[in-house]
Amino acid sequence: MTSTGTAMALALGLIFVSLAGRQSYAGSSAALEVGFYKGKCGIFDVESIVAGLVKAKFFKDPTIAPALIRMQFHDCFVSGCDASLLLNGGSSERFASPNLSVRGYEFIDEVKDAVESFCPGLVSCADIIAIATRDAISLSGGGRYRVETGRRDGFESLAENVDLPGPQIPVSESIAAFARKGLNVTDMVYLLGGHTVGVAHCFFFQDRLYNFQNTGRPDPTMDLELVRSLRSRCPQKSTGNNIVSLDQNFLSSFIVDNSFYQEILRKRGVLQIDQRLALDPRTRDIVTTIASGRASDFGSKFGEAMIKMGAIQVLTGTEGEIRKSCSVIN
Known part of the structure; x- marks a missing residue:
């Protein structure tokens, strides 16, 4: 997929797919819910748009699945699931040593551009990571869990805050x-x-x-x-x-x-x-x-x-923002 136009075309084939209705998941953040975006983007279904793009990407490159799993883990374990990992800048999380080999940024940007074209200002980058990761896991043979949404994007991203557990840890x-x-x-x-x-x-x-x-x-x-x-x-x-x-x-x-x-x-x-x-x-x-x-x-x-994991320290309501671009604070 090389352009927003292509992404939009892929998404159009899926906008009428009906996904599961709202349902809070017991044991996780009450501020998040399954189907948070249902009915909020007119005739378009947010999760179906994302699903179409993930499927097209996966069949070209199945390694997008581990890349997205790792991305969500690295984002959520530092300051919570707020897409702070995606922010660009020399001192941001993205450029901390453990994150230098994280992949998938460009793909999340493509998904964000497509979603913005249908639903401007509605869907957070943090939720796009969560939805896309779920879909990639499902395509890789994992269970299709009912992803919770309603996150907002964070305002802060500092490399010095990155304290991810390393591969040699006891x-x-x-x-x-x-x-x-x-x-x-x-x-x-x-x-x-x-x-x-x-x-x-x-x-x-x-x-x-x-x-x-x-x-x-x-x-x-x-x-x-x-x-x-x-x-x-x-x-x-x-x-x-x-x-x-x-x-x-x-x-x-x-x-x-x-x-x-x-x-x-x-x-x-x-x-x-x-x-x-x-x-x-x-x-x-x-x-x-x-x-x-x-x-x-x-x-x-x-x-x-x-x-x-996807409910760690989430921002909801007025606590964060909906970025227009995942790499830049509005």
């Missing part, structure tokens, strides 16, 4: 980081399951392959066959910019399912935090339960965790 610190956002241990394990369709650059785990904790040896918790395989992809003297799938079941690395958990139980976790989930007594039983269940069960629970 489970105890990860639990604490999620708890600060109102998410429990089970939520954390499901949300890290977003790695079912994710990738990682070699520099995030290269130490596990060659010199784990300055031992001169690989991480003993990693399967030796996986060590050999990843070394071929991530040579010791390389820049570390190559990428590998976080779900090492290659038949499933683009599908939102529970295969990721089965792999980490086999010591085939790529990131240290992923492998630790399968080893730590606080999370091991949860991982085992998910791994032994049905893929559809994971999709449903993952969707519930995404809804809960």
Whole structure:
């Protein structure tokens, strides 16, 4: 999709699709509701417009799904789900070190332009992220959860506020980081399951392959066959910019399912935090339960965790704004 005109044409085919009516989701922010935009854009359906654009993008590039999952996580974990990650500027969140590899900004801009052409000044960038991510997850085989909307966009974005949990974090610190956002241990394990369709650059785990904790040896918790395989992809003297799938079941690395958990139980976790989930007594039983269940069960629970994450510190009513452009405050 290369222009707003193309986006509009795609959206026109979907504007009469009727989505679910309003319904608050128990356990999340009462200020958000399913179907918030229903009936607010004349004959046009906001979620259907977004869905059409996501579908067209996904069939050209299915990696948009993990890109959007990561974008929503990185936005919500810093100052809440307010699209502050999208704001441009040298000192904004977008340019903090953990966010330099975030993708999808241009696509969200395309969706925003299309939505603005039908419903000017109505739909927040924060809600566009939430809707688009849900649709990408569904297209990747995950459950189609009923996304809540009604967020407004924030006014502040500072790189110095970015304190995202890193890939080498111990489970105890990860639990604490999620708890600060109102998410429990089970939520954390499901949300890290977003790695079912994710990738990682070699520099995030290269130490596990060659010199784990300055031992001169690989991480003993990693399967030796996986060590050999990843070394071929991530040579010791390389820049570390190559990428590998976080779900090492290659038949499933683009599908939102529970295969990721089965792999980490086999010591085939790529990131240290992923492998630790399968080893730590606080999370091991949860991982085992998910791994032994049905893929559809994971999709449903993952969707519930995404809804809960999507309600972190949201701005509603007069607390924020509806940006005309996602990268600039009005």
